[in-house]
Amino acid sequence: MSTLHTVNKSPFANQSLISCLGHCKDGDAVLMIEDGVYGGLGGTGLTEIMANAAKSVSLYVLSPDLAARGVDAARLMQGVQGVDYAGFVDLVATHDRTQNWL
Amino acid sequence: MAYEVNGTTVEHDEEGYITNLSEWTKELADVIAKAEDVEMDDERWEVVNFLREYYDEYQIAPAVRVLIKAVKKTMGPEKGNNKYMYELFPYGPAKQACKIAGLPKPTGCV
Amino acid sequence: MTIKNFLYVNRKAPYGTIYALESLEVVLIGAAFDQDVSLAFLDDGVFQLTKGQNTDGIGVKNFSPTFRALGDYDVTKLYVEAESLAERGLTADDLQEVMYEDEDDDWAEKPSIKIISRAEMADVMAGADVVLSF
Numbered sequence: 587m588s589t590l591h592t593v594n595k596s597p598f599a600n601q602s603l604i605s606c607l608g609h610c611k612d613g614d615a616v617l618m619i620e621d622g623v624y625g626g627l628g629g630t631g632l633t634e635i636m637a638n639a640a641k642s643v644s645l646y647v648l649s650p651d652l653a654a655r656g657v658d659a660a661r662l663m664q665g666v667q668g669v670d671y672a673g674f675v676d677l678v679a680t681h682d683r684t685q686n687w688l
Numbered sequence: 689m690a691y692e693v694n695g696t697t698v699e700h701d702e703e704g705y706i707t708n709l710s711e712w713t714k715e716l717a718d719v720i721a722k723a724e725d726v727e728m729d730d731e732r733w734e735v736v737n738f739l740r741e742y743y744d745e746y747q748i749a750p751a752v753r754v755l756i757k758a759v760k761k762t763m764g765p766e767k768g769n770n771k772y773m774y775e776l777f778p779y780g781p782a783k784q785a786c787k788i789a790g791l792p793k794p795t796g797c798v
Numbered sequence: 799m800t801i802k803n804f805l806y807v808n809r810k811a812p813y814g815t816i817y818a819l820e821s822l823e824v825v826l827i828g829a830a831f832d833q834d835v836s837l838a839f840l841d842d843g844v845f846q847l848t849k850g851q852n853t854d855g856i857g858v859k860n861f862s863p864t865f866r867a868l869g870d871y872d873v874t875k876l877y878v879e880a881e882s883l884a885e886r887g888l889t890a891d892d893l894q895e896v897m898y899e900d901e902d903d904d905w906a907e908k909p910s911i912k913i914i915s916r917a918e919m920a921d922v923m924a925g926a927d928v929v930l931s932f
Binding site: 742745746747748750751753754757758795 | 827830860866870
Binding site for chain 3: 587589601602605608609610611683684685686687688
């Protein structure tokens with residue numbers, strides 16, 4: 587039993603990503619979409635928190651949202667995987683529930 | 689669309705619910721009731737007054753099952769049942785009585 | 799019909815956006831479907847339940863009294879996160895009282911609000927069949 591969490595706000599403007607990570611269970615997945623993709627960047631003030639979360643939670647970003655913002659995948663921190671729309675659907679299908687952090 | 693009461697007009701929506709809740713008066717209630725083919729008597733006033741008090745306290749027009757349950761609690765089971773309430777308001781106790789009471793359409797009624 | 803466990807997650811303060819009011823309306827409408835409904839309040843969502851709200855001066859409806867009608871709709875589980883309260887300088891005393899009558903206990907009046915820890919909130923979320931976020 588695991589949950590897919592989606593976050594669509596930048597963690598530099600909004601507490602949603604931090605709150606989401608604070609409520610994840612081991613084995614959950616967090617998919618960052620829209621402005622949420624900035625949460626996946628390496629070398630930011632949040633990278634340490636994210637790296638810590640990555641020990642028990644799978645982290646993803648939606649690649650088209652990353653590309654739209656001109657962010658090269660090489661800028662992602664280690665442990666964050668890019669997925670396309672089909673990958674998004676797979677994540678929804680392989681988890682028991684989806685929770686959106688607006 | 690509007691009701692006429694003593695020479696003044698009170699706007700209502702396409703279903704007959706008044707748009708400005710503060711324009712409600714007892715005279716208006718009689719006018720709305722007539723438009724609904726309902727003759728107001730003590731029993732019907734009791735329900736209309738109950739709804740207005742419920743709205744005043746909770747800021748919500750209750751769904752029909754909630755209304756009947758609440759009436760049962762405060763006025764007893766001989767009034768808090770479907771048969772009694774539908775006899776008073778044949779087109780739906782919550783919808784029709786709320787309209788007469790000058791409240792919005794009940795939340796939870798589709 | 800199988801009964802599912804629906805969790806409405808409220809994370810926004812009451813009047814700055816429409817989320818809080820929309821959530822409450824969906825809860826009231828959804829209550830007609832006889833499902834097992836719980837509400838979660840965390841982050842700024844805890845501000846929705848504070849007492850003493852008065853919207854006369856801003857021209858919008860004060861919907862905080864409507865939470866007290868939830869018991870009539872058989873919605874009796876309002877989980878509030880302790881950490882979110884503390885971070886905002888709030889305690890249980892700052893929240894309004896929301897009661898319900900327990901049908902299985904001779905209609906005894908009981909509080910609907912349960913203050914739980916962040917870890918317990920994570921368990922509540924993980925136990926839901928369907929999560930609706932506002």
